[in-house]
Amino acid sequence: MPADPTPTEPAGSGAHAASLGQAAHHPPRRLAQAALRDVSWEVGVAKPDPIVVVDGVTRQFGGLTAVAVDHLEIQRGGITGLIGPNGAGKTTLFNLLTGFDQPNTGNWTFDGRSLADLAPHKVARLGVVRTFQLTKALSRLTVMQNMLLGAQGQKGESFFGALWPGTWRSQERSNTEKAMDLLARFKLDAKKDDFAGTLSGGQRKLLEMARALMSNPKVVMLDEPMAGVNPALTQSLLGHVKDLREEGMTVIFVEHDMDVVRDISDWVVVMAAGRVIAEGPPESISQNQAVVDAYLGAHHDAPLTVEEEDRVLAEASQAIAREEHTEGAILDSTTRQEGNDR
Numbered sequence: 001m002p003a004d005p006t007p008t009e010p011a012g013s014g015a016h017a018a019s020l021g022q023a024a025h026h027p028p029r030r031l032a033q034a035a036l037r038d039v040s041w042e043v044g045v046a047k048p049d050p051i052v053v054v055d056g057v058t059r060q061f062g063g064l065t066a067v068a069v070d071h072l073e074i075q076r077g078g079i080t081g082l083i084g085p086n087g088a089g090k091t092t093l094f095n096l097l098t099g100f101d102q103p104n105t106g107n108w109t110f111d112g113r114s115l116a117d118l119a120p121h122k123v124a125r126l127g128v129v130r131t132f133q134l135t136k137a138l139s140r141l142t143v144m145q146n147m148l149l150g151a152q153g154q155k156g157e158s159f160f161g162a163l164w165p166g167t168w169r170s171q172e173r174s175n176t177e178k179a180m181d182l183l184a185r186f187k188l189d190a191k192k193d194d195f196a197g198t199l200s201g202g203q204r205k206l207l208e209m210a211r212a213l214m215s216n217p218k219v220v221m222l223d224e225p226m227a228g229v230n231p232a233l234t235q236s237l238l239g240h241v242k243d244l245r246e247e248g249m250t251v252i253f254v255e256h257d258m259d260v261v262r263d264i265s266d267w268v269v270v271m272a273a274g275r276v277i278a279e280g281p282p283e284s285i286s287q288n289q290a291v292v293d294a295y296l297g298a299h300h301d302a303p304l305t306v307e308e309e310d311r312v313l314a315e316a317s318q319a320i321a322r323e324e325h326t327e328g329a330i331l332d333s334t335t336r337q338e339g340n341d342r
């Protein structure tokens, strides 16, 4: 529910310059959090200014339901962390939202426009991109070649653009310049002619992020951006993710490390067995029993806390009372029956 309409405006306009201008006075994190401040911690809750809205999206693999999301809204200009145990359906949901996989049912929109049935490159061209692990084929390309592959909407691709090689060449030049700027920002400029396969795990993550930015996205989906990255580079990657928000982008990221999730998320969505089981600000998540159960299993082996012991004892005594009551009732009815039989 819209809390205070003021904070949503800068991030909500989607106007890059406007959001940067306002950011000088109000750090985007504060804006994103203020916009979500009065949103209740309920699954499927409406957001003040949603950029992505998912409705009834399901994906089955044989008999397994990998994704079954009834309703999910992603707030514009914020960082949303998507968490959940292994196999919860996080990557499958990313694949569906970006056109890399097709759902069995459902629809989802980006800025009010349906993305269902669109191929990945069309989704990217509209402004929704995701990062991938670098495949073998891309490892055999240089860092710069990878960057240029990430560029979208080259004029040379269109019929009229192809008729004007001059236009195409100037586009190529500006793509190369843009790639160099991004590589410098991610400290990969010295590696531009190296094969991507020779980069360290952390540098590959940086390259994935840099490449995604070549298409000027509005929504960036990062699948485990910190996995396999050494601690020193983790801090730098976290900084880069926060920078995306500074620039007015919306970030959705999958992450297992809860410290990272707490550090950078404005909102957290928890999935388990394909469904969204909880959503709220980071501080709400560890208090949520459904989340604790999903991670630990309802009957985990860890020692019980005092509160858990009290709850288990209370449940046990209620169960005993119920049993005694039932037994009493059975005894009563048996006695009555025996009386009748006599």
Ligand SMILES: Nc1ncnc2c1ncn2[C@@H]1O[C@H](COP(=O)(O)OP(=O)(O)OP(=O)(O)O)[C@@H](O)[C@H]1O
Pocket (backbone or CB within 6 Å): 061, 064, 065, 066, 084, 085, 086, 087, 088, 089, 090, 091, 092, 093
């Ligand atoms: N192509 C596929 N064919 C069959 N089953 C699949 C396929 N892709 C995913 N699954 C299954 O769907 C479920 C959800 O998988 P998914 O990879 O989306 O989970 P996840 O939350 O991303 O897990 P992780 O955190 O381990 O990456 C899992 O049970 C997985 O085995």
